[in-house]
Amino acid sequence: MKNDKRLRLDMWGIAGIVILVTYILFLIYPVGNILKQSFYSTSMGFTLDNFTKFFSMSYYSNTLLNSFKVSITATIFAFIIGTLLAYLFAMFDFKGKKLLRILIIIASMSAPFIGAYSWILLLGRSGVITRFLSQFLGVQTPDIYGFSGIVLVFTLQLFPLIFLYINGAFKNIDQSILEAAEGMGVTGIKRFMTVVLPLLMPTVLAGSLLVFMRAFSDFGTPMLIGEGYRTFPVLIYTEFISEVGGDSAFASALAVIAIVIALSIFMLQQIVSLRFAFSMNALHPVSTKKVKGLKKFWVYVISYGIVFTAVLPQLYLVYTSFQNTSGMVFQSGYSLNSYREAFSRMGNSIFNTLRIPFFAIIIVVLFAVFISYLAVRKRNTVTATIDSLSMIPYIVPGTVLGIAYLTSFNTGVGGTGFLSITGTTAILVISFAVRRLPYTIRSSVAALHQISPSIEEAAQSLGSSKLNTFFRITVPMMMPGIIAGAILSWITMISELSTSILLYTVNTRTVTVAIYTEVIRGNYGIAAALSTILMIFTVLSLLLFMKVSGKDDISL
């Protein structure tokens, strides 16, 4: 209820300005640069050529169509599987739920392209399952490459998101609602379709749109398993990176299209979630029922089956990491050779995977604390601007941000040599931080809303200065929420590929980049070993998250 809307030059004013300048430098400038490149050429001035080229040639525009096809199909499958599993979890009593839940979270946390590569090993032309089926049963497995492969990987990678969303929403449905339906003679599937699903609808929509966005912007999976089936992010990457005739203006135009699509989806989600918004509060959450006989059999088969399929690629990679290899071919016998090779050749990438996200997370936490405090408690024009700016990375796909950074900082800001950070650790740290900030800001804003302003006023009335109150009272109270959010951010950072693949150099290569390049080169043993190491990092971080947050559950 402060009356002054002007920015005052106390610590908060200074913090606001520093944050604003940072965002202008590392978000507005690079993204603006992309926009400029896409519309402006030195020879012709303002031009729509790049866009005309894209939409007039089906070779290019088909990729957009392909992206929509795989993303929509994968979203539908992910929705069906995720909802089914969440329903089983909420309604029925069966053993091993906690373990399954953790496995689902692990499956969702790994980099999608690693799943793609593992599925190639399993179901590809010379995959283990493929060979087993054709040799012993004479069954021909369907082609894993292209559309079906991408959909398979996306579905298995992304259904956990739907599951986690709906699992959370089920906790807000009151048992009495189900009982009321039952009292009116509506049970089973009919009850699910007419009562439960409509109640879950806001959550389902939010989750589905998130899944769609992830599928739409993922680049590693179609790159590996797509073969001839090119999606939009693949096109952006290849157009930008291709050594012969790489066209950065055209790539920029593609990036602009990607941003526009993401923005439309984001707005759609806002509108839809407003329309479907209603609040539920369960006094008695839905309680699980014991199942017997055939029904019990199916509950176990479906839930364990889905989760097993989801973690199968990870498990198989762990297995192959211990196999002897010679290039692309796995040999008989087991050893730690792959790990030895991985450490000797890719040792620095392991270190980078810890180092770069570590710096990024420090920046993220610092900025998130200040931005959320400014946005919630010191609302004015500048802080409102910062608040909206901080949400832009939501709608800028990783590949696009990577391209923007490369083109903008190659010769420094505006070609002046100032901040020519391309190829440094700094550019990776900053890009990671910028991309993850919106998520951590959201969780710190939530944490801050939990703190009543009267707590801060109490401290002030006791003679504590505003600064002292912030550091001694507000920040310590926000910390548990922020740390939990930061660990989740950390997990997504260590498996990040789409930005780092563009920005890395030999010295700043991360494990995910190393896995990707090793897979491309055919060094499957090293790739498997590195994937296993990455998985161990993920699992450890997840355990840490559970310890810090005191929950064995991740709510989104």
Added chain:
Amino acid sequence: MTQINISHAKKVFDDVTVIPDLNITINEGELFTLLGPSGCGKTTLLRMIAGFNSIEGGDFYFDADRINDKDPSKRNIGMVFQNYAIFPHLTVRENVEFGLKQRKLDKKVVRETAEKYLKLIQMEKYMDRKPERLSGGQQQRVALARALAINPAVLLMDEPLSNLDAKLRVDMRKAIREIQREVGITTVYVTHDQEEAMAISDQIAVMKDGIVQQVGSPKALYHRPANEFVASFIGRTNIVMAELKHSNEGVAELHLQNGHVVVYPKLNHLSDQTVRVSIRPEDFIRVEQEASLNTFVGKIEDSVYLGLNTEYVVALSDGHLVQVTEESSFEEDLTVGEQIALTINTDKINVYCAEGLTNLSEVK
């Protein structure tokens, strides 16, 4: 001990004037309550004294010290909040020590002072607990100790009891009253609960729409409310329309709307006019029969038995409904529809001008 002086206070929120021009003096060591319905500006005024709301006009003094432009942390106040505002990441002891540490006191002094005040509120057993394991009442005790421990010039309490359940509220207000007396600190207390205000205060300021309606002791407010708003806000009352007339001898008479005439010599000095008469439910007295001239009849429309009292809704002969309270008894057997005879305790009624804004029976 500190006297608080507020003159011509003005508060504006987004171009809406919440408090136009307010003057109050709070004496040393007094427990002064700001009472009023929600939105009357009582919390706004308290927060202006605390420094959490800006002051758009007027002067705020703690003794000779003008505090208008002082930061809250420099005003030397202790504040207790409705939602306790206990620091959840600190133990009970650390909560109480927090303010003392800000004053850079010696460690030993900090410890001893904190313990002294925790003993005062009988919470020394819970010293090393985290607040999440305390009940609401216990948390509010800690908040009180925390506010008092820094030995503030004034104690400000913003609806400190409204988050507690009814039984605890009564216990706590007694505790607050005792501790306030013992420490002897000038206290400003905000509440919307008139019973709580009556029980706890030395002086009460009744507020409405940012304007102080009356300042007075609980007794004065109940028996001589300055206007109709105060009369109906403090306790309950019936408003009966009347004509003030004078007999041939010049004695004032109130001709009530049901035709009953009350001889009311107190108003002899006033001219004839339309007035509004405030009669509290317990000042209607039931008599056995329509014995004398001083009684009139009414019909019972409804009755509620409350144990100590029985409340009747009575229709007067002109159809006007009034509330009548009577001490209950085992023998009572009045039923709805029955005719009863009533008289009025004229000593305790208040007569207001036609607008209800001034009390005409106030002895000047």
